[in-house]
Amino acid sequence: MADSRAQAPTRTYSYLGPRGTFTEAALAQVPEAVGQNWRSVNNVGEALGDVIAGRSDGAVIAIENSIEGGVSVAQDALATMPGLRIVGEYLVPVNFVLVARPGTKLEDVKVVNAHPVAYAQCHSWLDATLPDHGHIPATSNVAAASALFETELADAAIAPPRIVDSYDVEVLARAIGDNPNAVTRFLHVSRTTDIPAPTGADKTSLVAELPVDRAGALLELLQQFSTRGVNMSLIESRPIGDALGRYRFIIDADGHITDERVADALLGVRRFSPGVMFLGSYPRADKSPIEFDEKYADGVFAEAREWLSGLLAGSTSGTVSP
Numbered sequence: 001m002a003d004s005r006a007q008a009p010t011r012t013y014s015y016l017g018p019r020g021t022f023t024e025a026a027l028a029q030v031p032e033a034v035g036q037n038w039r040s041v042n043n044v045g046e047a048l049g050d051v052i053a054g055r056s057d058g059a060v061i062a063i064e065n066s067i068e069g070g071v072s073v074a075q076d077a078l079a080t081m082p083g084l085r086i087v088g089e090y091l092v093p094v095n096f097v098l099v100a101r102p103g104t105k106l107e108d109v110k111v112v113n114a115h116p117v118a119y120a121q122c123h124s125w126l127d128a129t130l131p132d133h134g135h136i137p138a139t140s141n142v143a144a145a146s147a148l149f150e151t152e153l154a155d156a157a158i159a160p161p162r163i164v165d166s167y168d169v170e171v172l173a174r175a176i177g178d179n180p181n182a183v184t185r186f187l188h189v190s191r192t193t194d195i196p197a198p199t200g201a202d203k204t205s206l207v208a209e210l211p212v213d214r215a216g217a218l219l220e221l222l223q224q225f226s227t228r229g230v231n232m233s234l235i236e237s238r239p240i241g242d243a244l245g246r247y248r249f250i251i252d253a254d255g256h257i258t259d260e261r262v263a264d265a266l267l268g269v270r271r272f273s274p275g276v277m278f279l280g281s282y283p284r285a286d287k288s289p290i291e292f293d294e295k296y297a298d299g300v301f302a303e304a305r306e307w308l309s310g311l312l313a314g315s316t317s318g319t320v321s322p
Contacts, residue, residue, distance in 0.1 A: 012037040014047040014059040020142045020159075020166045022092050026186035027060040029090040042139055044074045048081050051191055058087075058190040065094070066183045067121050070236045075250045078189070078279060079207045079238065086205055086280030087196055088188035096122055096141075096177050099169035100156040101148050106172045111136060113144035114158035122158055124178040145169055185285065198256035201284045203233065206266070209240065209248045209275035218249075224268035225253060228261045229296030248275070254290045257281040260301035261292065 013033045016023040017040025027033055039056055041047045050056035061074045078084060096118055100109065111134040112119075112126065118141050126133060136154050138144035144157040145167050156172060163169060210217045225232055234252035255262040258281070269276050
C-alpha cells in the first residue's frame with residue numbers, strides 16, 4: 001500500500017556560500033533547517049532578497065564579530081529591506097588556516113586570497129610571518145580557497161579549518177587568527193510576523209533614526225532605554241545616505257517585546273523617532289538570563305497602570321477596590 005501520510009513541506013534556507021563557510025556552520029545550528037534545502041548565495045543582499053521574494057523561507061547572515069564589530073553590509077540591508085524579521089541568533093567560533101595548492105611552501109607565498117574580514121582578523125600573523133605579502137579580496141572564506149584552482153594570481157588563501165574536507169589544499173599554517181577567542185554572531189531572518197515566545201534570555205533588535213540633528217538628540221534616544229532599566233548590548237550608527245550628518249542606529253536591547261520595560265521603551269522610541277523599525281525579539285544564543293533591577297519588573301508597570309486607572313475612575317486614593 002502506498003504511504004498516504006502527508007509529507008512535510010520542503011523549506012529552503014539561503015546562506016553565504018559556497019559550502020564550508022562559517023555561515024553554513026551557523027545554519028547547521030538552526031533546528032528547523034535540518035534536512036531542508038540549503039541555497040548557497042554570493043552575498044548578504046542576495047540571501048535576504050531570496051527571503052523577500054519567497055525563494056527561501058529563511059536566511060542566515062553574519063551580523064557581528066567579536067573582533068571587528070558589526071557587519072555594516074548586513075546592518076544596512078536589514079535597515080533598508082522591509083518585511084524581514086529576526087527569529088534567532090547563533091554563535092560560531094572563528095579560526096583560520098592558511099592553505100595553498102599542493103606542493104606550495106610557506107616561504108613561496110607572496111600573495112594571499114582572503115575575505116576582508118578574515119584578512120583583518122589574521123593581520124598580525126600575516127605581518128609577522130609574511131611581511132611582504134599582497135592581498136586579493138575574496139567574496140567568502142571558502143571562495144578564497146577555491147580561487148587558488150581558478151587562477152594563479154594568489155599563492156595561498158585564508159580559509160576555515162574545514163576547507164580540507166572540500167578542496168585538495170595543503171595546510172601551511174593553523175590557528176593563524178590574531179585572537180583565539182574570536183566569535184561571529186549570526187542571525188536567522190525570515191518573513192514571519194510571529195514573534196518567538198519569551199524565554200527570559202532574549203534580545204530585541206530595532207533600527208531608529210534621530211528626528212533632528214541637534215545637541216542632546218542621541219542622549220534622548222538612549223534615555224528611552226535607561227529610564228526603563230533596559231540594557232543595550234549593541235548600538236552602532238550607520239549613515240542614512242540622504243545627507244551628511246544623518247544617521248540611523250542599530251540597537252540590540254536586552255529583553256523581549258512582551259516584557260513591560262522593553263515594550264514601554266519601544267513606545268518611547270516610537271514617540272521620539274517616527275522612523276523606528278522593529279526587527280524582532282528572539283532568544284539569545286548564549287541563553288544567558290537577562291538581569292534587571294526589580295523596580296522595572298512587569299508587576300511594577302502593571303501596578304502603575306492600575307493606579308492611573310483608579311485616578312481616572314474617580315478614586316481619591318488612586319487605587320481600584322477589588
